[in-house]
Amino acid sequence: MRRLIFYLIWIVGILYLIWVLPSIYLYSETTLFSGEYGFSLSEDTINMLKDTLGYNKSFAEGIKDFFTFRWGHSILYGGEDVYDIVVKHILATLVVLVPTYVIAFLVGIAVALIDVRMGRKVPFVSLAFLHSVPVFLWAFLLYGLLSRYLSPLWGVALSLFISEMSSFYLAIRSVLITENAYRYMLYAEAYGIGGLRLYMRGLKPSLPHILQVFASKFPHVLGGVPFVEIVWTYPGIGYLTFRAIVSGDLALIRGAVMAVSVISLVAVMLSRTYKDVRHYA
């Protein structure tokens, strides 16, 4: 119960932070609304614009409106509804991200299984190398090599796939190694179960852990999305957020960052519901 209360406090706290932070950036509202010659706009006009765009809301009102999908209007998109813009861009991102994420996950499992089966022959140096290549470098590298042949959609998918596959491979490899240390694996080997079959057996009980890895890596992948989308100029949520931040579109920044945060919060909180009883034995 105490933990639940703390969860609520921190979630509200972080949403408040996301709500307040972009408004600090808007230090010059006059310039924002009317360009360099903003002195021609009166205080009333600016307030009216702020009301129309949904900038004057309090945090409580904002959260209420957020969950009722009234997210204000965007300057960047000529007064279009922020909810519509964010949904369109999130869908564009998810269309690439979800299949890529699932395929990278499955390939990561396969590569980890083969590596563990072969006796962990992959040297540490190459693992460290795989782990340390930032996603924007993958994106940049692939953009340099393949931008003539690939569309932005495929470019984003390939960049995310390579980056995430290596990350899944490393995470699942360590889960499998931990699973191998359990005594039942030794017994299974003594009974004559060997080869890939043994590791498939090890994979089955560690599946909840692996699924937890699957869910908990989601914010990390979403975090890499802006870089990849900016490099490939793909109109997804990352590119939208970057453009909104650079142009100071308060309603759009709030909408995009809040939506991304809520999606990943839900994904991670769901993954936290599973607990392995063997850890408490």
Added chain:
Amino acid sequence: MRKFEKVITVLSILVVLFPLICLCPVRSGYEALMPPSSSHILGTDKLGRDIFSLLLVSWHYSVVVGVIAATLGVFVATVLAFASLHPVGKDAIDSLTDVFMSVPRMFVLLLLGVVVPGSTMFVTFIIALLTVFPTLRVISSSMEVLRHMPFMESARAVGVRGLRLLINYYFRPILPTVIGQWAVSVGWAVYADGGLSFLGIGDVSRPGLGTMLREAISTPGVLYTSMFWWYVFPPIFLLAMTTGILILGSHLHADIGRR
């Protein structure tokens, strides 16, 4: 393979230490876009700056930002991990870590990078703040494991309490983990700094590997020309740095753990 790993480790130490002690000025005023030659081993950029000297200065700043941010972050994480030994502290800090880790760090970094003034100090603080929670998760988990070890029961039974218990029975065994996390955090901080400067956020006036890359690829058509030296070397340096830091951290982790 052992020899190879040793060579890599020595190179990793050089990767971290060399830029920390070397702060040479950026050599400029040359002809623009000269290919690699004996006078400019990595060529020059469009402003006539020697790319090798620019890389060294950028390397220095990246490592300084990474080391300061990671040290600050790991220090705060360790203090919070000690606070999580208390039952109320544990609930509060575990839930805070869960919530903070659920929000994509790069989105928060982008937001904070634009909100705060574009100085290196602020960027370092932001990166430090974002390294706290992943590190805290690992350190507090290690402490939780230690808490249930038989030697801990024995220590408590013979009356070991207070600071002595915390330092000798908690801090010393988790030191290898802290060092390993520090190395991972330095790598992430270098990457975050490079990523921010690549997007033109933060202190864009200072030389940075990301800034160099952005300047190169923002020139239309550069990727289709033969001026590879302009955009190939910054990513290679960044990769060498992050890989080197990770390998160094892993060796430190193993060595201190063995002792």
